[in-house]
Amino acid sequence: MKELTEFPQVKTECALALEELQFAYPQQPSILDCINLTIQPGERVGLIGPNGAGKTTLFLSICGILKANAGNIFVFGEAVKAGTFNPNIGLVFQNPEDQLFCPTVWEDVAFGPENLQLSPLQVKHQVQKALEITETSHLANCVPHHLSGGQKCMVAIATILAMQPQIILYDEPSANLDLYARRRLIDFLKQSQQTSIISSHDLELILEVCDRAILLNQGQIIADGCCREVMGNQALMAEHRLEKPHSLFHPH
Numbered sequence: 001m002k003e004l005t006e007f008p009q010v011k012t013e014c015a016l017a018l019e020e021l022q023f024a025y026p027q028q029p030s031i032l033d034c035i036n037l038t039i040q041p042g043e044r045v046g047l048i049g050p051n052g053a054g055k056t057t058l059f060l061s062i063c064g065i066l067k068a069n070a071g072n073i074f075v076f077g078e079a080v081k082a083g084t085f086n087p088n089i090g091l092v093f094q095n096p097e098d099q100l101f102c103p104t105v106w107e108d109v110a111f112g113p114e115n116l117q118l119s120p121l122q123v124k125h126q127v128q129k130a131l132e133i134t135e136t137s138h139l140a141n142c143v144p145h146h147l148s149g150g151q152k153c154m155v156a157i158a159t160i161l162a163m164q165p166q167i168i169l170y171d172e173p174s175a176n177l178d179l180y181a182r183r184r185l186i187d188f189l190k191q192s193q194q195t196s197i198i199s200s201h202d203l204e205l206i207l208e209v210c211d212r213a214i215l216l217n218q219g220q221i222i223a224d225g226c227c228r229e230v231m232g233n234q235a236l237m238a239e240h241r242l243e244k245p246h247s248l249f250h251p252h
């Protein structure tokens, strides 16, 4: 009988598995170079790295918007096919304006579940639930582009939640938020149930929300571990154009 270790890794247990993922934009050097990564169900993982490290590119590859040049992506054991919409993975774009295009908030949030061919009753239920979780029910009849930055951010998250994905990728969710909106976002992320990967330059947010941090730079995973260990390593952070967060110098 074969030893268990001879079998390929059992991917069904992982929420996300990346195997030797490689990606380059046309006529460009590799942006992602042989990325191997597994994320377990329910984990909240921070993705950090300097400008241009490839964080957005990684997200776009994971959800199949970009086609990897090589390697595999599995979401709950199922291979991601580039160019095919996978409702199991939700991407909250860096700019909520890219996500909101309908005349009302309700229609924007309903857009996803409607396109999943759910019944009108189910669509209504999922929209209501997504608006409730993000505390945006009172905005349902508003015009999305009239909302404040913080409101747009939470509504953009609602458009994703309404499709009930198992994994949510948040690209710079706190960019341009004031302190109050950022706090609401942090509270929301801390109680969220989905497996989440949060890309951010707001390292204090990552520290509060995530247990694990992945440092990406020049196409490689440089470090992967407990937030405090990765971000508390001043030399490592500086080497990759990042700063050790203030709260790690003066822990409460």
Ligand SMILES: Nc1ncnc2c1ncn2[C@@H]1O[C@H](COP(=O)(O)OP(=O)(O)OP(=O)(O)O)[C@@H](O)[C@H]1O
Pocket (backbone or CB within 6 Å): 025, 026, 028, 031, 049, 050, 051, 052, 053, 054, 055, 056, 057, 058
């Ligand atoms: N469509 C594109 N065509 C060619 N190069 C691109 C394209 N999009 C991004 N790039 C390049 O890929 C590299 C990685 O960009 P990416 O946006 O993934 O980085 P990032 O880590 O998300 O950066 P930031 O923190 O500034 O948002 C950058 O050098 C960028 O210029």
